[in-house]
Amino acid sequence: MSDTSHGTYDAVVVGGGPAGATAAHALGSRGHDVLILDKSSFPRKKLCGGLVTWKTTQLLEREFGWNHESLGPEDGFEYSTPEYEVHFDGSTVKNGRSERPYYFADRRGYDAKLFEAAVSHETVDALEGAAVTDVDASTGVVSLADSSVVEGRYVVGADGAHSVVRNSLPGFDREAWGDNLAIATETFVPREAVDIDPDSLLVHLGFVNWGYGWVFPNRDRLVVGVGGLNRKNTDSFRTLLDRYFDRLGIDADASSAESRPIPFGNYLTEPTADRAMLVGDAAGFVDAMSGEGIFYAQRSGELCAHAIDRALGTGKSAPRLYTSYLDESVIPELRLSKLLRPLLWGGPSALRRPIIHTWGAALHRQWEELVHGTRLYRFLRKRGDPYHTTLP
Numbered sequence: 001m002s003d004t005s006h007g008t009y010d011a012v013v014v015g016g017g018p019a020g021a022t023a024a025h026a027l028g029s030r031g032h033d034v035l036i037l038d039k040s041s042f043p044r045k046k047l048c049g050g051l052v053t054w055k056t057t058q059l060l061e062r063e064f065g066w067n068h069e070s071l072g073p074e075d076g077f078e079y080s081t082p083e084y085e086v087h088f089d090g091s092t093v094k095n096g097r098s099e100r101p102y103y104f105a106d107r108r109g110y111d112a113k114l115f116e117a118a119v120s121h122e123t124v125d126a127l128e129g130a131a132v133t134d135v136d137a138s139t140g141v142v143s144l145a146d147s148s149v150v151e152g153r154y155v156v157g158a159d160g161a162h163s164v165v166r167n168s169l170p171g172f173d174r175e176a177w178g179d180n181l182a183i184a185t186e187t188f189v190p191r192e193a194v195d196i197d198p199d200s201l202l203v204h205l206g207f208v209n210w211g212y213g214w215v216f217p218n219r220d221r222l223v224v225g226v227g228g229l230n231r232k233n234t235d236s237f238r239t240l241l242d243r244y245f246d247r248l249g250i251d252a253d254a255s256s257a258e259s260r261p262i263p264f265g266n267y268l269t270e271p272t273a274d275r276a277m278l279v280g281d282a283a284g285f286v287d288a289m290s291g292e293g294i295f296y297a298q299r300s301g302e303l304c305a306h307a308i309d310r311a312l313g314t315g316k317s318a319p320r321l322y323t324s325y326l327d328e329s330v331i332p333e334l335r336l337s338k339l340l341r342p343l344l345w346g347g348p349s350a351l352r353r354p355i356i357h358t359w360g361a362a363l364h365r366q367w368e369e370l371v372h373g374t375r376l377y378r379f380l381r382k383r384g385d386p387y388h389t390t391l392p
């Protein structure tokens with residue numbers, strides 16, 4: 001047992017994944033003292049399809065200085081392709097080519113690179129293998145499993161879907177959170193095991209309720225997974241993955257596949273309490289239609305850091321600023337993705353079939369733009385300067 005205090009920081013960031021690393025990097029680049037605490041050591045494993053869209057590459061460019069034209073293995077990227085296929089109930093909806101490529105990150109390498117960039121700032125410290133057990137939002141005191149403590153003028157909860165920081169906040173509604181959790185089950189399959197075109201991003205709608213199956217190409221392997229709203233599926237997700245293997249003609253066994261939760265429509269509109277602010281999965285910031293969470297993790301990390309920076313400079317309240325930034329940009333998108341998703345997932349197949357095929361025939365370009373972030377869910381309109389590229 002230790003009763004060590006690690007001191008006081010401008011911000012203690014709990015979790016060094018994409019959300020936490022982005023927040024810490026943005027704060028470090030503005031000269032603030034930051035401590036990142038992560039229960040794992042980087043590089044560490046993270047179950048994820050790794051699909052990264054254009055809006056994220058823009059963020060990587062402005063926050064980390066990574067040029068989107070040269071993203072490659074040294075940045076944790078496995079593959080990129082503009083090709084995609086969407087299938088519904090056994091028929092092809094769209095075999096398309098997007099104006100911009102889809103990137104596929106190996107989360108082990110990608111997260112390690114982001115973490116490395118964050119701790120490269122002189123003012124950013126990190127403790128790895130440091131599990132947080134409790135946060136007192138009113139004092140900013142963070143307690144660790146080894147009984148040590150650290151204090152932050154602000155505490156950033158970036159500790160993922162099972163967030164301890166979130167669970168420490170007063171008034172958090174666990175039941176509502178559980179209602180909108182998706183489960184995703186995924187595994188790697190060697191490329192040679194598959195008798196389909198493995199150079200496209202493949203999406204299969206129609207056999208997981210309120211969710212879908214995916215095949216994401218990597219250099220030497222494919223990421224194959226299924227995911228959907230937990231309460232809408234009675235079969236286990238391993239059973240659904242086995243069925244998906246059969247559909248794809250893949251001779252593989254889902255018993256070794258792993259499953260993790262994805263927040264899927266349970267975003268928190270006020271993810272703050274006193275000195276604590278939640279970012280990324282901890283706040284449920286995932287597109288409720290596609291399950292894309294990497295962008296929202298990094299975007300909320302960026303906005304949270306911006307709020308803390310302004311607050312430290314002006315004496316304003318960082319949580320209040322952060323909430324206003326979220327209201328301006330992130331929350332409307334998450335709200336609308338949740339509102340629109342019954343079109344894709346709800347109701348009987350016979351009703352959805354014409355909608356999905358109309359989308360494939362007439363609206364695929366708009367959809368590609370929505371995914372890449374050059375079009376917003378809000379007003380479904382295209383803006384010259386999409387919010388994704390600017391700070392408030």
Ligand SMILES: Cc1cc2nc3c(=O)[nH]c(=O)nc-3n(C[C@H](O)[C@H](O)[C@H](O)COP(=O)(O)OP(=O)(O)OC[C@H]3O[C@@H](n4cnc5c(N)ncnc54)[C@H](O)[C@@H]3O)c2cc1C
Pocket residue numbers: 014015016017018019020037038039040046047048049050051052130131132133158159160161162163164184185186225259260261262279280281282286291292293294295297
């Ligand atoms: C199977 C699957 C497939 C997915 N596919 C995609 C995809 O293709 N594209 C996409 O955009 N999104 C995808 N997602 C979602 C995406 O993975 C998440 O939205 C994203 O990782 C969120 O980032 P984060 O930084 O908020 O959390 P995380 O990446 O989960 O990072 C949280 C960090 O906090 C640390 N931590 C946790 N608890 C503690 C604690 N108590 N103390 C200290 N540290 C702690 C963890 O070790 C971890 O490093 C997928 C998710 C799943 C499960």
